[in-house]
Amino acid sequence: MTRIKICGLSTPETLDAAVDAGATHVGLVHYEPSPRHVSLGNAGKLRARVPDHVSTVVLVVDPDEALLAEIVENVRPDILQFHGREAPEAVAVTGAQFGVDTWKAIGLRDAAALDRARTYKGCADRLMFDAPPALLPGGNGEPFDWALLDRADIGMPWGLAGGLRPDNVAEAIRRTGAPLVDVSSGVESAPGVKDIALIHAFCDAVRNA
Template identity: 50%
Template sequence: MSLLVKICGLSTRETLDVALEAGADMVGFVFFPPSPRHLSLEAARKLGSRAEGRAVKVALTVDADDATLENIVETLRPDILQLHGKETTARLRDIKQKLALPLMKALPVETAADLAALPRYAGVADRILFDARAPKDATRPGGLGAPFDWHVLENLDLALPYMVSGGLNAGNVAEAVRVTRAGGVDVSSGVERTPGVKDPELIRAFIRAARATDPSSPLPAYGERSTAQRAGG
């Protein structure tokens, strides 16, 4: 199966179009006010309509309440929810029951001890995202441009699909995939000029580098991706 590539924190028509044309499998939209990538519902509606049927739409939230999640789902019509806060497994079950959408749970990683919670979440989530643990004084849990020690995942035995994030860029994505054997990669700050401002050329470079990690998955021509990739499979 080809590596899945997710470009997260998209906030403009131009950069969304670049990500789609360059062959991103997943496009992420952030709904978290402290983030420089936070979207209003109206902006999300417009961007979501452009991505419809072209990539898997991911809505990223952080400890959002039911009303917020319902508004996001109604507006964006995401294919999957990314829960990036301190949501418990009970909260995941509750969300899945109410919204009937696949869930991707982000787990902060710094040392092997951080994997202790993995079995619990793997029993509920549909996909796991391993991200670098944020510093204690950080105002948001992700998108900080810092990698974690990928060797923590080196011998991971997990049947559930998983992705890696945190400090990825075109220069290190190949090594991250080699060490972690992840089925997908997720980038945000690594394709930005400044926090929250995506760079089209960095997006293209990242997707090229990610595709090059898998000889069976050459860089597609703009707009050409496999059916499996479009489905997020």
């Protein structure tokens, strides 16, 4: 079955809803410009609610080593997801240094972006294909041209993000064969405000795809 990541969770109620709905991954954003930003203190409290069978992902943007160390100490994430301009070597060093899996978000504008994505092979544990970067990384609600992934040989684990919603995620899975789907704004009633009914609808749509 396709795995499910609900990203940008910021309250106990919506995190619990994501777990109850069947999410395999829950995402916490630590990036102050984002409406989904959570402090490390709150992220740690949310992390404590996550059961062992669900993975916790912390999304960061161009973090320095000190911030990464603070995140690992206070939140204990299973995965760090990078949404900035982090080089392959930096992603690899982070994973080795802190003993966590690393995911790298890649904005897919054209086929050349796929070639750039492949430079992370052996450095990141998973690529997350998203819409091209906008004002803020992630959670912009914009899909990209899924045809870019047609017959693409990715060569490493990957997931699909960018503009996914309960009403289009099944088509996205059928079209791309995505092994993991990632949603944020597609299950919100307003920027940063998760909707419990939409979270359940999204997870149901993935299961029925």
